[in-house]
Amino acid sequence: MKQFLIRQIVSFAYLLESAPRYQRVKRFFNDLLNNDDYPYKKYFDLFMIFVIISSVSILVIDVHEHVSYWLDFYDLYIVTTIFVVEYLLRLWVHSDIHKVIIAHYEESQFFEKPFSFKKVFRQIAQDKWAYISSPAAIIDLIAILPSYREIRVLRVFVLFRAFKMLRYSRSLLQFFDILRNKKVELYTLLTLLSFFTLVASIMIYVFEGGKNPEIENLFDAVYWALVTITTVGYGDISPITTEGRAVAMLVILTGIGAISFLTSIIVSAFSEKLPEIKETRVMNQIAKKRDLNLICGYGKIGQLVARKLKESRRNFLVIESDPDKVQKAELDGYDVLMADATKSDTLLRLKLNENVRSVICVTHNDIINVFITINARSLSKDVEIIARCSDQSIAKKLRLAGANHVIIPEEIAGMLGSVYIGQPVAFEALQAIITQKRTARIDEVEVKLGSFLDGAKVGDFDFSANKLVLLALLKRLDVKDKSSHYVIFNPPEDTMLKAGDILVILGYSVSIADFKGRLEQSVRYKKQ
């Protein structure tokens, strides 16, 4: 009989293990309940918050006014059912019973030992108990209790439904996480306080038990001690004897000490965790952004790049390891992460392959820039890397390490100087165009698929009549690779234009905007 039962149970466990549908359903509920990255969890959380708020509201209104029948029904049956189902689902997805059975069965087969029900049940019970005894699960369970209307005290537990909301709100959970780090200090303080309360209450009971009409029993004494030690001091019970007042004075002094101790524990817990909280906040904000530019190093160049990128409304994140510079970046109002960009962990956390467009290495140290370059390139083939260095020999190494662009500040300055000396007028013109200080500027326009330029010749469009100058044409070398182009300066009139080509044009902002607008529109018309 026992053998038959074992075989049935074990084969059922194997059936569950091999049933894709069961696995899928279970994974779905697990995602819905526990996986923060699962898109639908948000809606489930919102739904639960709604249920909780509605149920709490009904119970509160019910204290004085009678709520309508259907609301009462909703609260008593529907809400309770939802809570019970949620509780059971959480219990279910917490661990896999069938896996335990299979593991034990295979173990017993391997060692040729008899299959022990006792062991299996103990293991299962342990797993599930781990869930049942967790604080969140206890709150869930207590929150179900107010449905049992016969016991009035249980109504107090309606508050636990509000506590249940904690589960659905991350910031509130964070608060408890922070306090958890100060567990030892808080326990110590609690023990100390309970000890003092106990001593004080016994003393006041002994001194005033018969004399003070307000203190009838030990509970009154404990109540007085607690009210006094927490510096609340209602004053409904006050000592009347000299001995009692002496006790009160001691209790008050101890109370002030204890309360300030408590405050300092909480404050220090927060200030210790502040960088972490900030980091989580930054990471959450950054996670939503695509095409992120990482500025590694917040020195002179880093600051300028950050400011200019902000002006042109690009997404960027400053990564800096020096706390002073991190603080400066924060004050400047940028997203900043205090981390070491030479560590692969840092870049992986930022989802280098998916979200990051470019890595800008502008620390003051060439070697660190080389390290960041190697780090980024080893993790991603496609990310664009711009690195700063001070010497050609380092530049060579940077290119070898995989940097797409190398910036040598002194060389750029020298180049600008030499262009200025040779051709001051051309230089000023170029400078004006490049820095976009005047209204004339150079811009790039991509030939969109299906636009009027797609398939046309350069000569088909009269650029000069539109007050534009076509400086160059960038044609794609490789159809798949978006970044490989070759440049044709001053393209002849019979050059064919194809989708994906980039025109570099010179003109006033108005003309360029007009040209871009027309190009966009022509795409729309072709589609219809």
Next chain:
Amino acid sequence: MFDTKNSNLEIVLFGYGTTGTKIYEMLSTNFSKIKVVDSDEKHIERAKEEGIVTSYFVDITNDSELEELGIDKKILFCAMDEMSLNIFLALSLKSIAKESTLLSISTSAENTRKLKFIGVDKVIDIYESSANRIVDIITRPAVTRVMDEIIYADNGISIEEIEIPPNSFLEDKCVQDVNFKEFGLILIGISDKELGEDFIFVSRGINHKFDAGDILVVMGETPALEEFYKKLTESG
């Protein structure tokens, strides 16, 4: 290239430290008459070792020593490593050589402001220009690519300014009368001396009349530019 201006330009580079060395490298590719001056003997020794004959050890805080260099009507480039020294030097040079063109590097917006106040003709902020370049690479990759090809790459494409000589074939013609595309050139703009130093971009659409003395800014390949220049001077 198109007049003998470039080769005749005399440049005095002040400072041969880390920054100065780099700037000398860049300047020496385009210009031949460069004097190097530094107040640090080691820097000058190194310059001499590297084959720069025209390098001089001068106490730059001493005005008479500076005057002895013969710095009037030349191009003076201040590139001392120490910024305070650089600003002081710029101030001295401005007071001694009023006719010279004065350039200076700068390392911050603060210093740029001071140098401009002194009256330096062109202030180049090392970090700002690098930052500009980085941002351009990110925000306008194609434009940056084209600019690189024009300014940095040695592929024969360049932007040049050409002064219209008297009695050239362009005289009394308007912008729209001349097809620069025939020459394989792009006319970017004109600086008209009569109208002041203001630069007129062609794309503004004004049909400007060419006069002798106007400066054309044209882009194109070197042979095309040379041919255009030849035609311009021959017709005069």
